[in-house]
Amino acid sequence: MNDKEPLLTTYNKLPIDTDSDNENKSASDWRQYFSRQKTDTKNKNFDDEIKHTTEEIHVSLFQLFRFADCIDLVLIIIGLCFMLGSVVCALANVILFGRITGLFATTSFAVDCGNQYENSVFTIINNTVCPFGIDLNPLNYDRLHKLCHYDNKTILTTLAPLTPLFHENVMHLVYLFFGFSILTFLCTSLEYFCCTIAAKRQTSRMSVLLFRSLIQRVVTKQTEDQLTSYSKAGQIAQEVFSSLRTVLSFNGSKSQQKQYEKELKLNEWCTVRKDAAFGAFFGWLFFINFLVYSIGFTFGSILMSDGNHRTLTIGDILVVVNMFAQALGFLNGIGPFFQSIAEAQGAAVSVFRLIDEAHDENINETEILQENISDEKSISTINGDIQFDNVTFSYPSRENATALNNLKFIARANQTTALVGSSGCGKSTCVSLLLRYYEPSSGRIMIDGQSITHYKIKQLRQNTGVVSQEPILFGISIYENIRFGKMNATRAEIEQAAEQANAHNFIMKLPNKYETLVGERGIQLSGGEKQRIALARALVKQPTILLLDEATSALDNVSERIVQEALDRACKNRTTIVIAHRLTTIQNADYIYVLDKEGVIEEGTHETLMAKEGGKYQTMVKMQQAEKTIDTQDGLMNMAKVVAEDEEQILERIRLLSESEEIGKNQRALISTRKQFVFVRLLKMNSPEWMFIFIGCLVCLLGGLRGPMFSILFAKIINEFNDCKYNDIRYRVLITSGLLIVIGAVFMILRFFQFMTFGIAGAKLVSRIRSKAFACFLRQEVAYFDRPENSSGAICNQLSSNAAAIEDMAGTRLGVICESLSMSAFGFLLGLFYNWQLTLIIAIPFFIMLIAVVIDIRLSSWLKTQADLIYSQASTLAVEVITNMRTVKQLSMENEVLQQYSNMIDQILIVFWRPEALFAMVYGLYWTMSPLTLGLLYWRALILVEKNELDMSDVVMISAFGMFALEALKIVGMLGKRIGASFAAAHAFFDLFDRIPTIDNGSNKGQELTNFSGETEFNQVKFMYPTRPAVLVLNKLQLSIKSGQRIALVGMFK
Template identity: 65%
Template structure:
């Protein structure tokens, strides 16, 4: 454009230069407008498309039937919902426009070259097929590595989701080291995927992520048609069933679960539940009772035979309106991490406030709800963690009653309630059963003696049937034997619930919002730099994720009680924040370092040739720099805000997929889809203004090089005319200056990525700097050499940090001596479970002192303390490991003989031996491949193998049939007497299980109101005596 051989004094030369300057300014203005429109339109289209993909993918998941969830890993879905979608957005985003622009420019350049000199161009074009071939090979390789990377991140995310959704169990059994080791193992595998991919970095990065997403969206199986119609039914369809009160008939029904096809769950089952009558199903664990309910709710279809209602096949009914006529109350209540009001409303989405409160009153829940600070707007926490077992069960019961169902399915509905509440709720259920077809699944036979008809099941078939009286009259019959066994034990039973066979989404699998590395801006970069920075970036991200995982495991339990720290949100931090840093820590960081270095040397050389022209070049340079800084700060803010919403969406997705049976039973598919869609749309709406700013900044990037050239040539013309500058110097300065601007422009276009990385780094540093109030990983503190297990609560007051206005324990005075067997009884929410949590040091007392062997519990080594405790809770938590690994969880180098011995004591050894893989059988996420009773017995074996000094039992035998309960209860009794110095603390609602305890403490509103032996308390005629009478009246 400016030739050193041209005379700068020629008027024509000056005229040509000024004409060129005007063209540059005009082109700059055009690029400003076109760049803005291009960026805003493409970004908007990209976000709208990927948001729709995310909603469609979520919709495709909730359309699927239970067979799909039984045979597929639900832990992979969160990655497809968020991480893969984010990768697609990056792949088809604005950087893709740059690729199109570069390809278009290349094509036009080739055309011009052929016009100017076709012979030379033809020779040069020979290299085009080689470049295209190499690019396609790289693209294929990168896609493959991306899919492998997703798989390893998915497994790491599964571990994180499982750990943080079951954190209390992990901490109780000191499983943090094991989980950290497994998590790090998956991260190491991922490192080399990242390095290999960086070595072959290409513009088609997003392909690997897109494949798995579109495959899941596009998959349509015939078996999912029933579930798909749920979403397609409109409101008018919902009322299309006016009456389904006919007889329910199972006609020669056979069925096997897809995940256990070799095991027959039902075998030519024939039974009839008469309309407006109560029919009971009884039998041992695994006999097929809960399977009948699953088939009736159409989670599955029978392998053979048919199910009819009023003579009409079940398949003739539309699924959603049919399920809306059914109320289900299961043994293990499933609540969602929202308010109590919203949880009850899920039973009937259009329920009024009055209907919801009436349902709560019927379930004996209204009074305790009104005592809470926020009443019905109280958040229950993830899986209802903020409530006691009895409180959760009553809310679940209210959720079933609010819809006024035609068919009522009761699966030990009152099993978790205290005696007073049980009596009241049982009366409410008895009233609710009138004029309704009711099916009751029971182990506790006293609860169904008034049933109109009873079926006794064994191995999927009916072996006895009749009324309570006729079955009791059959000498030697199974029902009579079961009744006598319960009477001899004088105990009630809670049955196992196979309705929990769903796969838990763990989700969260790899997690949300993973901001992975994008398209490469450079076309000719040294492979060594890619590999070097790739290795450094991969190792940095692995260390960040590992350190974050370890830091999270060290945090106190109260940290996870906060809504913003749900397991879904936590896993988001581990994946998306690390991925955002990885986005800039790999090859891009090398590119940025190289570019900034070259800019610096370019300006040094420019100053050497002409300070004035260098200053001219610096003006647009610093405009771009300021715009880039503004973009970085804004994108950092946008990521922080959008991550909050994505965390809520992830939490919702995890809850829905984990509790898919409950979602389908309550016909919540449309409601949760609406909520999910609203959250995704909220992020979309939030980004309008930032996107406009980004588009403006991007337009500045495109326009600034032309503007800088115009400014440079205008001023250079003046300097050359005044003989202040040589033409050769102008050429050198313009070359170096334009390179600096171009380089900074490309770096500036990474501003959003840099901003996201800054936000992610800030989140990590906040986590790393946080000092937990109770350090679960601490190795400090005393380890008592002669631990006796004496425990004393001295004027203890306690308030949960998440409920600062509710006093849970109020000046509790409790002393437990070594070797004592003591029981804690009282109404739900009286503080029994809180005492156990304080003993495990999940929380510290608010006031007063908790001492063990005379030493303040806060002075003891926390891991040593927990190793001395053995906890069997009401709802057993198993991990996605083998049976042997679950039994020995938290322990190292345990001989197989000890594992077998513990399993034998827990009455689970024979069952394990019958499995094809024996002790190497995987139990599934949260033990989803096992029944409730089987899970509980493995949990008991897990405690027995530890030989704890203090045994904590929270309704440990509640999920077992009478025979197994008696055997295991004897085992637990033996475990308590094997070591005369072993202290046992038993939490119980069923008073018959604690008669032999040395001392019984009755709690009310966080205080001990009565204490003594069973006989002493009866003689007092106080609260305990009334509770016992209430239980006997129910019996």
């Protein structure tokens, strides 16, 4: 990979329909979802580049486990072993089902044919030779020939012991059913637990590796803002909410909302096409399943009528056919999970690409996270000069524009060197090159006569302190922010650094002192306070080199003097490079270089440069002196008073800074009273797609007939094998098998439309929820975002992960759930119609599974809520680190933030460890109930048959009804975790929708401004921030601004 290439290449894709005509398309215009995506001339190579990317990278099923460690592999192997055991149990259950069903069918066959043969004997009892019909095949001839040699009493005595023998055979198989059911429970439970824990461990490791790869990247302005939580829409969300005050001040909410919705629409057609493809695939599996039964029974009837296969029974046919059908049934049953695997493979492409790019040999940042780099020189102390020797440099994103052109200067050891010049002359670029964010195009940068490429990057940055114009603080305590400068610093060292930075006194007056939270990006502090804490963070590691990049340019004059006093002390006995816009701050520098586009144009001390008449430096100083409006002498005389008043007012202004976290917890988004069930509210939000939902529900209702219709035809085919004439058997089986094929084709079409309709409705719903949530966030008052739980990272995480969780329930999986419930209901109704006693036996395990499903859903919902809290913290850290990557690299804290992120992800495993054991038992229960119910069903059926209360032909039909009902509920249960997570996500969104902001930024209420002259008045205004209610910021402010006036507000920093 080329160093000059950005980390992520984005394509400005156009939405499907951006014209006004297309905006009026209704959801019923299904053609829009199958039209090709349009691109403009600027993106004419879009399809080719995407195709090239997808051809280069493809993630297979096994590659999803590429980051598994030894423990994961052991767990996976153990899980696979138990999986093989569960497969053996499943095959055994299929064999037992075929054998038992075959026993019932064979017994019915023997009784029916026995009665027919008995009547024949009564007719021909006196004949010495039995007359045979010409249509009898050899097998029938053989059976009838044997019967002709016995009288009717012999026949009756032969049929008499049939019932005890039948009872013994059936009970033997029923006991095996119970045994394999218990074994299935153990195998599936342990299999689920081992594989789930291994998957979660690897997922956590992938999250850490991805985060690590991001902080290893070379930092450029073009890529920092592009690393967002999800796609282009996620990037817009992160940019908007991290700069919300700017967006609101320019009334940019509506434009950003439209841009966000525009990006969301790009994903709808992809989702629908994907769901339609899955619908066609799983519909085809349905058809193949019916086709297997049809061909199997037809071919079996032919073999039975063949004299060469006289030992073939209906039980043998059932075993073979069920084996093939069960395999296809597993594929059909794992449909939703197969879709999840495909989605995971698609998502893994971009994740693996980022992780793999981090190991590119051209990226020198990777060595920071490695401890075994030994071919570079370690830094103990630096006592020599810093020299730029004919350095030329162009930024990778602007190769045609030269930032530095043969720059040459020397910063002497233990002296202060200043770089001044107009904007764009390359002053800040020198800092970036010295810290090795970039490599020069030509020339060398040397320290102590050695090129900086010979030093370890991490040690170079650890020995360099940086204070920039806009200091970046992280949303943690003051103590932790300072400690980031030196992770092993003692408390005494931290307090000493704060004293050197003039920060210790105001920190100690806070309620929680150094444990006070500063808010996201230090928003709770003023500019002067942030600058002093940033200086303390730079000084705590006692750097040999100190870089001051316009450290006071953003401060007012009073704040500047306080900070400048601390900087002057910090520069003593250090090699210091100062980049300054205010030239008054560098008058005491040992040496000054004046830069422009061509390099150094003037150099010398302040006095020598001022002595040059008409020189660049002299001109700049005179211009700034002319603009100065505050008397320096008066300011110096009042400095002691200013500092005293500042310390006193800081205590009042941020007394409750430390309570912001507690206030945030107590004043979270208002939890509304849910008068309606969440699912009902989701349906109401999905009401514009009512036609698709109606069609989908109708299709699901018809799809629910699949189980009962198959059961009826299945029992009918088995009963048709009871016919004594094999020509009739072949004919009837052929007719019924043809019906199976027709019904399979119908349900294949229904499955396609089911996935299609619910896919459209689900995609629209998710886009609508994201759009509404985005708008609701923009409506909240600014104080809402001051709370830690409402940081930009947490908001982006909610818009991405929670919406994706709802998509799991609102799309095609909802159709699968509806169809499964419909199938269960139809199965029970028909079962009650045929025999209520056997149906009640099925009802007992059915309701046990139903209770398990409810527990599964509720527990999953609770776990989703707990996990979201941790993911929100991790997302906040990730966004904060990535957007402030320069600060992270300046402080060489990559390993530290990586460890913090890793610890947060590890908490997910801790939260899920014990519940997963319960999930494993529930999972095993799902797979156990079917064979266990079959055992109970046949045991009870045997009793009823012996009492002549049940026809044997009904046993097969009712058992098939029950199995379809339990299998349908098992599918719902296996989706329980996703359903629970979806409900938790929906609750979070509805809490947001129901929250009433104290200041509604999107409200249209109020009087419109007409002929506004600009006259403004503050009349006895009192104000305190919601997160600091005890601090009075404005106390009876009285201010009147006349129309056309230009006023200035000045005062001491608070």
